[in-house]
Amino acid sequence: MPEGHSVHRIARQFDHNFVGKTVRASSPQGRFAEGAAVLDGREVVSVKAVGKQMFLEADGDVWLRVHLGLYGAWDFAGEILLDPTIASANGRMGQTNQRGTDPDAAIFDDAGENSLASIGAPRRARVHVRMSEQTKGLEDDGSEWPPPVVGQVRLRLMTDVTAADLRGPTACVLQTPDEMLATVAKLGPDPLVGDPAENEERFVSAVRRKGTSIALLLMDQSVVAGIGNVYRAEMLYRARLNPHTPGKAVPEEVVRELWRDWARLLPIGVETGQMMTMDGLSPDAHRAAMASRDDRHWVYHRAGLPCRVCGTQIVLEEVGARNLYWCPKCQA
Template sequence: MLDGRELQQAMAIGKQMFVEFEDAVWLRVHLGLYGAWDFAGEIFADATIASANGRMGQTNQRGTDPALSDDVVFDDAGENSLTSIGAPRTSRVHVRMSEQTKGLADDGEEWPPPVVGQVRLRLLTDPTPSPPAAFASVGASGRVGPTCADLRGPTACVLQTTDEMLATAARLGPDPLVGDPAEGEERFVRTVSRKPTPIALLLMDQAVVSGIGNVYRAEMLFRARLEPHTPGRDVPEELIRELWRDWVRLLSIGVETGQMMTMDGLSADEYRAAMASRDDRHWVYHRAGLPCRVCATEIALEEIGARKLYWCPSCQR
């Protein structure tokens, strides 16, 4: 169905990606816990051509704190998106985009790269397209090289008509990066305030709010000092609004840095430590059994909605 069709546009709503091809054929992809896009070739980002030698996605970081702008900051997985996003180089490399933690190594000069494992979908560019004007000086030949994207293990990979795509989008909760954040806030408040469901489950319900995952869920509840089992309808309206506004703030930080950074007021040295280690980026997430950073109470771990929830029984009473 997609063979030979040219990609027209791509957009995301929360964790769902929608890609339009010629003749109004839409591809919907949801990576879920195990899905991943593996990229090979030359990657465009921020109006530059980049050869990506790390993984693009939630765990890359850019080290964008102004006080650290002259430093190259690697995290403990060896990731540094300063060298993988926006660097003006043209070598062929691999990059993986997923919620997992391991990237792919350079596969050499073979093109297109061999299909490895259970590839659900492959998107491949014309190997010798004419470059956009902004890239006319890139490369000795004046041409932009090819890019390949292989999709593995997604929760959803389906083709839709425009009407089906719009219907899917309508079922999703508000996303601060899509539409008016103020309107999104009102939708979020209306929905949460009438639900008897625990707030910890509501924040993970993509029909209530789009994009919040397990890390942000735990961190937002701690930052709000909110007991995670509180029914949505029992949460004060102003606190519901503050949850949404905190999500807007944290998401903007995530977009800017490429990291799920949820701690505030860090010094330059503390920021570097947080960029270098996931263990220093969060208040409670992945800290079960460790002392709370605020009150020293042991961080609790429980399963709720088939996902792990980390929280402080003292701060979040």
């Protein structure tokens, strides 16, 4: 499932390519035909991400809410104005597939994930981009316009030069402004949305009053928005915190540091498309980490391997129906 950095990257590309423009909307799959008919011919007013959900505003007080879930993806094609605040990529953009831009500048990794490349002024490129955690099954080279419909496309949004196809989302619904605000109100704080001090206090208060394990609380989107399996494991290790500790038993200063760590890591993920969680790397080690997930994380996906600090075997267990990786010595 895309974590928070992915959705913020997607929202920023929508902001650069769709906001202020009239869109044609359709549902090639047919499952969102009525909603597409409402969006068709409207101007996109704004777009924002909160945690793992994106909200696109169209004129006439219409909001499109999209939650990609485990299998959802946005596929972009055509003339795309790249966001200067995030790295362009060949591979995955959080995780996103982008072909045709600066191939020599990219650092490819062995899992096909997005690579860190030069960040400069906005530029236009004829590309085909996938924005999700999945890249398989997309073969079009982006040269045909309008692009052919590939697979089960729930919603297609098009300007004169750019197309965005949504496939496989958990949620794709239209909302009124009040419904949108009610949805956002149910989400926990996002470091990139709202007042930083208020966000920290909301997080601390939510964690400190619950007896639920901190491992479950970090994945609870009503407690904190945007954290998924990778960031959860890495943040708990970075805090040297036992994942089974009840929230109310975690010292307040540790809870605050967890929040501040999330506020540090999320912008890095948005900028690079990588869930980079290791600090203090040499230039060579950093490049290796950007090229390989195996060199990028402290514990995630390292079950049975020695802890990078103490040498103890990393444990894998299921918590909340998701895999959790942790070091039983460093996080005792």
